[in-house]
Amino acid sequence: xxxxxxxxxxxxxxxxxxxxDGSAAQYTRALPLLRRHHFVATFFPMTVVLxxxxxxxxxxxxxxxxxxxxxGAHTFxxxxxxxxxxxxxxxxxxxxxxxxARLVGHPVRLFAYPFGLWDRExxxxxxxxxxxxxxxxxxxxxxxxxxWTLRRIIVPELSGEDLLRRLRREF
Ligand SMILES: [Zn+2]
Numbered sequence: 001x002x003x004x005x006x007x008x009x010x011x012x013x014x015x016x017x018x019x020x021d022g023s024a025a026q027y028t029r030a031l032p033l034l035r036r037h038h039f040v041a042t043f044f045p046m047t048v049v050l051x052x053x054x055x056x057x058x059x060x061x062x063x064x065x066x067x068x069x070x071x072g073a074h075t076f077x078x079x080x081x082x083x084x085x086x087x088x089x090x091x092x093x094x095x096x097x098x099x100x101a102r103l104v105g106h107p108v109r110l111f112a113y114p115f116g117l118w119d120r121e122x123x124x125x126x127x128x129x130x131x132x133x134x135x136x137x138x139x140x141x142x143x144x145x146x147x148w149t150l151r152r153i154i155v156p157e158l159s160g161e162d163l164l165r166r167l168r169r170e171f
Contacts, residue, residue, distance in 0.1 A: 001133055015167075016041075016152075017034070017040075021046060021078070022050065024057075026043060027063070031067065031069075035067065041069055041070070042110060043070070044110070044135070047075075047095070047099050061100065061103050062103055065103075071100055071104050072100075072112060073111050075096055078114040078115075080113075080117045081118055084122070096108075116137025116152075118134065122134075123148045134148045136149050136150065136151060136152070
């Protein structure tokens, strides 16, 4: 964030690992791999799925946080941000952050747009809801508001070699 906001130099080979939605495998499969390689990652569960079969439990979210992972919000139920109106902002931005903050015992400051879909109207709502940065997917980072448009590559469909090639080409 300091790099994007004020140009602070990055460490060598900087990579952020993020996991969206909150499937149970993120705890059972990803966490052991992360620990084995001494990596940390950020998890963005939707709150509607917590404690449902096949999804993260509240306890697992807490354990991820305690294991040094970062917990961010990914809305209540994955509706696309550009469609929000009225109470949607509370339901999808404010309530999930509050629920996750109660679970982990400290504020939740990061957000991931469902489907990577964002629009400029959302920035003020995100700010007002206590977030400090938001992750999208394929669009170019918005130079005017870089912290609200952090870009990511979807990895599961890429081989390791292809991922390295894309990292070198695009970042
Ligand atoms: Zn998602």
